[in-house]
Amino acid sequence: MDFDDTPEEAIFRREVRAFLNTHASPKSPSSRGLRRRFIRDAADLAAAKAWQGKKAAAGFAAITWPKDLGGRGGTAIEQVIYNQEEADFDVQRGAFEIGLGMCVPTLMKYGKPQQLKRYVAPALRGEEIWCQLFSEPSAGSDLAGLRTRAVRDGDDWVINGQKIWTSGAHFCDFGIIVTRTDPNAQKHAGLTFFFLDMKSKGVEVRPIKQISGAANFNEVFFADVRIPDEQRLGAVGDGWKVSLTTLMNERLAVGDNTGPAVEDLVDLARGLDLDDAPALRNGAVREKLADWFVQSQGVKLTKFRTMTALSRGQTPGPEASITKLVSAKQGQDIAAFAVDLLGMAGAVTDTELSPMHAWFQQAVLQAPGLRIAGGSDEILRNIIAERVLGLPADVRVDKDVPFNALPTGAR
Amino acid sequence: MNFDFSDDMKLLREEARRFLAERSSSKQVRLVLDGKTDFDRALWQSMAELGWLGIAVPTDFGGSDLGYEALCILAEEVGRACASVPFSSSVYLATEALVLAGTPEQKRAWLPKLVSGKAIATFALAEGAGNPSARKIKCVERDGRLSGTKWPVADGAMADFAVVVAQSADGTPSLYLVDLTASGVTRAPLQTLDPARPHFKLTFDSVPAERLSLDGRGWDNIVKFIERAAIVMAFEQLGGADACLASATAYAKERYAFGRPIGSFQAIKHKLADMYVGNELARSNAYWGAWALTKNAAELPLAAASARVSATQAYDFAAKESLQTHGGMGMTWETDCHLFVRRSTILSGALGTTSFWKDRIVTSLEMRNAP
Numbered sequence: 050m051d052f053d054d055t056p057e058e059a060i061f062r063r064e065v066r067a068f069l070n071t072h073a074s075p076k077s078p079s080s081r082g083l084r085r086r087f088i089r090d091a092a093d094l095a096a097a098k099a100w101q102g103k104k105a106a107a108g109f110a111a112i113t114w115p116k117d118l119g120g121r122g123g124t125a126i127e128q129v130i131y132n133q134e135e136a137d138f139d140v141q142r143g144a145f146e147i148g149l150g151m152c153v154p155t156l157m158k159y160g161k162p163q164q165l166k167r168y169v170a171p172a173l174r175g176e177e178i179w180c181q182l183f184s185e186p187s188a189g190s191d192l193a194g195l196r197t198r199a200v201r202d203g204d205d206w207v208i209n210g211q212k213i214w215t216s217g218a219h220f221c222d223f224g225i226i227v228t229r230t231d232p233n234a235q236k237h238a239g240l241t242f243f244f245l246d247m248k249s250k251g252v253e254v255r256p257i258k259q260i261s262g263a264a265n266f267n268e269v270f271f272a273d274v275r276i277p278d279e280q281r282l283g284a285v286g287d288g289w290k291v292s293l294t295t296l297m298n299e300r301l302a303v304g305d306n307t308g309p310a311v312e313d314l315v316d317l318a319r320g321l322d323l324d325d326a327p328a329l330r331n332g333a334v335r336e337k338l339a340d341w342f343v344q345s346q347g348v349k350l351t352k353f354r355t356m357t358a359l360s361r362g363q364t365p366g367p368e369a370s371i372t373k374l375v376s377a378k379q380g381q382d383i384a385a386f387a388v389d390l391l392g393m394a395g396a397v398t399d400t401e402l403s404p405m406h407a408w409f410q411q412a413v414l415q416a417p418g419l420r421i422a423g424g425s426d427e428i429l430r431n432i433i434a435e436r437v438l439g440l441p442a443d444v445r446v447d448k449d450v451p452f453n454a455l456p457t458g459a460r
Numbered sequence: 461m462n463f464d465f466s467d468d469m470k471l472l473r474e475e476a477r478r479f480l481a482e483r484s485s486s487k488q489v490r491l492v493l494d495g496k497t498d499f500d501r502a503l504w505q506s507m508a509e510l511g512w513l514g515i516a517v518p519t520d521f522g523g524s525d526l527g528y529e530a531l532c533i534l535a536e537e538v539g540r541a542c543a544s545v546p547f548s549s550s551v552y553l554a555t556e557a558l559v560l561a562g563t564p565e566q567k568r569a570w571l572p573k574l575v576s577g578k579a580i581a582t583f584a585l586a587e588g589a590g591n592p593s594a595r596k597i598k599c600v601e602r603d604g605r606l607s608g609t610k611w612p613v614a615d616g617a618m619a620d621f622a623v624v625v626a627q628s629a630d631g632t633p634s635l636y637l638v639d640l641t642a643s644g645v646t647r648a649p650l651q652t653l654d655p656a657r658p659h660f661k662l663t664f665d666s667v668p669a670e671r672l673s674l675d676g677r678g679w680d681n682i683v684k685f686i687e688r689a690a691i692v693m694a695f696e697q698l699g700g701a702d703a704c705l706a707s708a709t710a711y712a713k714e715r716y717a718f719g720r721p722i723g724s725f726q727a728i729k730h731k732l733a734d735m736y737v738g739n740e741l742a743r744s745n746a747y748w749g750a751w752a753l754t755k756n757a758a759e760l761p762l763a764a765a766s767a768r769v770s771a772t773q774a775y776d777f778a779a780k781e782s783l784q785t786h787g788g789m790g791m792t793w794e795t796d797c798h799l800f801v802r803r804s805t806i807l808s809g810a811l812g813t814t815s816f817w818k819d820r821i822v823t824s825l826e827m828r829n830a831p
Contacts, residue, residue, distance in 0.1 A: 050529060050751045053461050059461070126461070313827050329826060339818030342825060343770045347500055347741030349750050353463040360461045370742075371737045427726075434729035436707050441724040 052353065060129050062174070064136045068107050069423065073100075073138040076265040078316070082406030085141040086307050087265050090281035094220055095373070097144035101175025110173045111149060118157065119170045128360040143265070147216055148172055148179030152225045155295045156244060168223070169248065181295065182212040182226035187457070189214075190428050192227075192291060192296075193237045194447075194455075198272060199228035206230075206281070208274040209253075214422075218254045218267040221247050225295065229289045232453040240288030241450055245276050261414040275307060289452070308380045308412035309387065311341040317387055317404055328390060337386055344379055348372050374429045377419040384412035463626040463747060465529060473533045479510070479543035486796045492544035493799070502546045505663075505667075508577030515550055517559060527697035528753040532695040532746070539699030539807075542686035542799050543658045546580055546615035548810070552692040554581030557623040560685060561635055561676030567781040568577040570621070570637075582619040584638075584662055591816035592686060594679040595632050599626035599664065606636055608667035609661065614810070616640070616660030617647050624669065625682060635685070636669040642665075654802035658807055687764035690811050694764075694771035697807050698739065698746050698770030701771070704778035704800050705735045708785040716786075728785060735778050742767075742774035762824040765817040772808040789825075 054062055057441060076084065089095050104110040105119070112128040114120020121127070159167060171177040188195040193285035197210025218224065218328060224247050231239030247254070251274035279443050281290040321328040328334050351372060355365040387409035388395035402408040420426050434440045447455050465473070483503050507513055515741055516531040517523025524530075534640050536638050538547045555574045572577035587610055590596050597814030599608030613622065624636045640647065646663040655795060675681055711731055712723030721727050752760040783790035783797040790797040806815070 050465065050747065050754065053462060054461075116578055250484070311823070314821075319826075329822075336815070336818055338825065339765075339769060339821040342821055343745060343773075344741060346766050347744045347747070347770055348464065350744035351740055353461055354747070355746060356461040357464045361464075368740045371740050375702050375737060375741065389794040427730070429728040430727065430733035433733040434723075437736060438705075438732055440709065440712060440729055441721050441734065443724055443729075445724065 050189045051098045057362065058126060058130060060342070061123075062130050063130050063136065063166060065109065068109060068137050069134055072103050072107075073135075073140050074138045076094045080139055081309070081313060082400070082408030082411065084090040084139060084307075085143070086262060088141075088217065088220060089263065093141055094144060098175040099309075100140050101145055101173075107205070111302055112176075114157070114169075114173075118165060127355060128354050129359060138321050144178055144217060144220070145175065147181050148221070152179035152181055152223075152244075155225055155242075155282065155397035157292065158294055159242070159291055160244075164279075177222040178217065178220060180215050180218045180221035182215055182218075182224045183209040183292065183295075184214045185211060186213050189220075190425055192292065193225060193240065193273060195229060195240070195429040197226070198232075199230050199241055199243070199276070200374050201230075201278075202275075204278050205275045206241075206278060206404070208245075208271040208276060210271050212269040212271075214266050215254075216266045218247065218269050219256050219264075222271075225282070227292050229452065230288075232283060233451050234286070235449060236447055236452040236455065237289045238286060240292070241285050242260060242288040242291040243276050244284045245274065245280060246284060249274050251275075252265045259414075259418070261411065308416055309383055309408050311338060311345050311378075311403065311413050314341070314383055314387055315407070315408070318390065320404070321390060323390065323392075334390070341379060341383060344375060350376050367433075370429065373419075373423060374426055375434075377416070378426065380412060380419060384409050384416050388413060428435065463535065463751070465747075468480055469529050469533055472530055473537065475536055475542065476512075479506075480537050480543060482560035484541040484545075485519055486503040486542070486799060489542050489544050489799060493660070495655065496520045498774075498827055499546060499583060500614070503543065504545050504580075505577055507545065507547075507566055508575070512574075513577055514555070514571070514575030515551075517555060517571055517575055521567060522575040523571070527654065528692075529750050532750045533752070534690055535692045535695040536692050536699035536702075536746075539696035539803075540703045542656070542700060542703065542796075542803050543769070545586040546582065546618065548689075548693060548696065549582035549614055549615040549619065550574060550580045552620075553583035553689050554621075556622045556689060557583065557635055557676065557685060558637075560688070561672040561674075561681070562637075563673045566670065573620075578613065579620045580618050582613055582615045582622045583615070583689075584613045584624040585774050586610065586612060591812040592683065592720075598626055599624065600604060601626045601634070601671070602776040604627075604668060604670075606638055607665040607666050609663045610659035612652060612659040614657055614659050616662050617649065617658065618684035623672070624664075626669070628671070628677075630633050632677055633679045633682055633824065635682065638664065638667055638669045638674060638784070644772050645728050654805060654806040656799065656802065657808075670759045673750050677721040684760075687761055688720055688812055690768040690817070691746070691760075691764045692724050693811055694746045694749055694767035695805060697771035697775040697804065698742050700800055700803055700807070701735075701739050701742060701778040702799075704730065705739055707796065707800075708735065708782035709731055709777075722785075731785065735774075735781055738774040738777050742770040749796065762821060763823070765820040768811070768817045769814050769821065772804075774813050775800075775804040776808060 109131055110121040112123040112131055113125055187194045199206045199208050210415050227240055227242050227243045229239055230241040249270040253270040255268045257266055258264050268448040318328040318334055325329045351368050355369045358365040398407045398410040399404050403410055435442055488500055492499055511524040514523030515534055516528050519525045539787050558570055577778050587596055587598055593789055595611050619640055621637055624638050625633055626636050628634050644665040644667040650659045650663045652659045711720055712728050717724050745767045748763045752763035779800040786795055786797050787793045
């Protein structure tokens with residue numbers, strides 16, 4: 050048992066580091082709270098595209114994709130190694146994770162050869178960005194309850210309805226969308242999957258202002274939007290099956306807590322007084338620090354176990370399912386604890402006055418989103434219980450009933 | 461990345477699991493719980509024959525020399541079976557103390573006997589309430605004779621000798637080898653929450669005591685030794701926690717209420733999912749400990765404390781919530797839930813509670829993160 054790379058992995062890691070050292074700057078403690086995790090404006094978007102272009106030119110944009118589609122033809126462990134190394138560098142993120150992590154892989158599985166030829170390479174180079182049009186106002190955790198309609202009209206389909214929580218839709222060029230084509234069928238059976246140009250006539254994107262004040266995701270409205278049948282992915286009525294391909298990649302794309310971690314809290318406590326003594330000497334503070342260290346170390350080491358399976362060419366075990374569940378909640382708890390530790394000034398978000406550019410305060414308003422995105426805490430617990438522990442599925446009132454006969458509540 | 465046990469080790473785990481499922485069922489554990497016998501002697505003898513009592517002991521002393529990963533794996537399975545044997549006391553405490561800090565003569569005299577099961581030993585640290593602390597050691601050695609009181613000491617009555625922590629004449633805490641059959645030793649049984657693992661109060665009245673080598677001298681060395689044992693104990697706790705999850709999951713599938721298996725209710729599902737999460741975090745931290753133990757890594761203190769805290773928390777949660785999942789049946793003597801509640805409680809105190817280990821974690825972090 051060890052944490053060492055195999056000789057091949059070590060060579061690859063050196064290559065990655067050389068690339069990153071040449072083209073990017075390492076993260077520094079002083080940049081905490083200022084890191085570029087979201088796209089805020091045109092400058093951020095340009096920076097993200099430029100970085101993606103460099104990655105693609107160096108062959109690091111999609112390590113596991115086949116070479117003929119512009120990938121590296123590498124292994125899953127190499128992708129993990131790349132991600133590990135890039136995480137130590139301060140590069141603009143937030144534009145390509147969903148498109149390259151979820152949308153284009155779905156296209157690659159169900160698209161026609163000429164479509165792959167047209168779309169995959171520009172996406173890899175960062176020239177075209179993709180979004181995922183799944184959730185709806187009445188279909189979040191219960192995605193299959195979606196209502197956006199697609200109706201066949203000659204060689205086209207006509208789309209009407211609304212999607213929501215669509216990250217990046219305001220700067221995306223293309224989207225993948227799942228729609229209802231047969232409301233008389235049982236709810237999972239009446240769905241069909243497409244991709245579309247986000248500039249199509251009838252598509253309207255409205256940014257949603259979040260509790261943090263930022264607007265990273267959107268509502269997207271469809272009014273008689275025409276999509277050629279050519280752009281259907283999978284058979285009519287097979288939309289649920291295609292969606293699962295996308296969702297299988299989701300938790301990898303959403304990623305973990307990017308907010309303050311326990312080590313940042315140690316640094317905060319080091320510089321603070323609590324009850325006229327250093328906060329780091331306080332028993333209650335130490336107790337919490339130890340709890341979070343053990344938990345975050347557990348998550349990190351669990352990922353190493355997953356990596357080990359990949360490194361050995363095996364399928365990772367179910368333990369990978371715990372990492373987002375644990376780290377999202379921990380991020381929220383650490384943020385709240387830090388604000389509490391700052392006492393009467395805890396709520397101050399002034400980046401000059403609050404430690405680490407008010408990173409902990411920002412996290413109070415950002416962390417809740419991570420507990421909801423990419424499978425809420427509650428859905429993840431259901432998944433662990435049913436798929437890992439083999440507990441029976443919940444009693445369902447929406448099976449074996451036509452979709453349009455289901456109770457809907459007020460909405 | 462190679463952060464998992466090898467296939468050979470996984471095979472050992474499967475063998476150990478099968479063997480203990482058969483030989484240490486709850487029926488056997490209950491013989492000790494009910495006071496019919498003091499420990500499972502037949503099982504202990506079989507474990508000796510399998511080479512388990514000297515799994516990490518060099519072959520020079522009759523051991524199997526399979527290393528610390530193997531020792532950790534066996535501890536996990538002993539924990540899963542809730543076995544009533546002095547595995548912690550004799551194998552990963554006293555035997556390890558001799559391996560690490562025994563003089564060549566002491567090793568030659570005792571290790572072959574411990575490995576073959578001809579002798580049993582234990583470790584005597586606690587002197588009543590409190591966590592490990594040099595200040596709390598009141599047992600003293602003067603001119604080769606040891607006096608004082610130790611309690612609770614696991615397996616104190618069946619052990620032939622004990623490795624005892626006592627202050628030497630110059631006030632340095634040190635490890636001593638004490639023959640428990642010598643005159644001047646009193647061994648009084650103690651009532652504890654886990655009668656399936658008998659504990660005792662040992663009183664020493666000027667009893668001959670042999671000091672271990674310099675590696676067993678000084679509080680820092682003693683703590684190092686405790687850290688190493690805590691990693692193995694984390695595996696024993698992890699095995700118990702996994703047994704609780706398995707038992708609660710099986711019950712939730714077969715028990716019906718309101719016309720459906722209780723495991724189909726989210727209240728139960730989420731509880732069991734949380735148990736799984738706790739156990740997997742503990743497993744990952746325990747593996748870190750096993751790695752540190754095998755490589756004698758510089759991170760051993762932090763890995764040991766993390767493994768210990770994670771395992772104690774996981775076992776505590778799993779034992780309580782498994783009982784809760786079993787409803788009223790969990791409160792009966794007949795159902796096995798209480799065996800694990802008992803074992804988790806006694807193990808979380810042995811070698812210091814989480815407050816002791818958490819403080820060590822933060823001390824490590826302070827040094828590691830120092831500006």
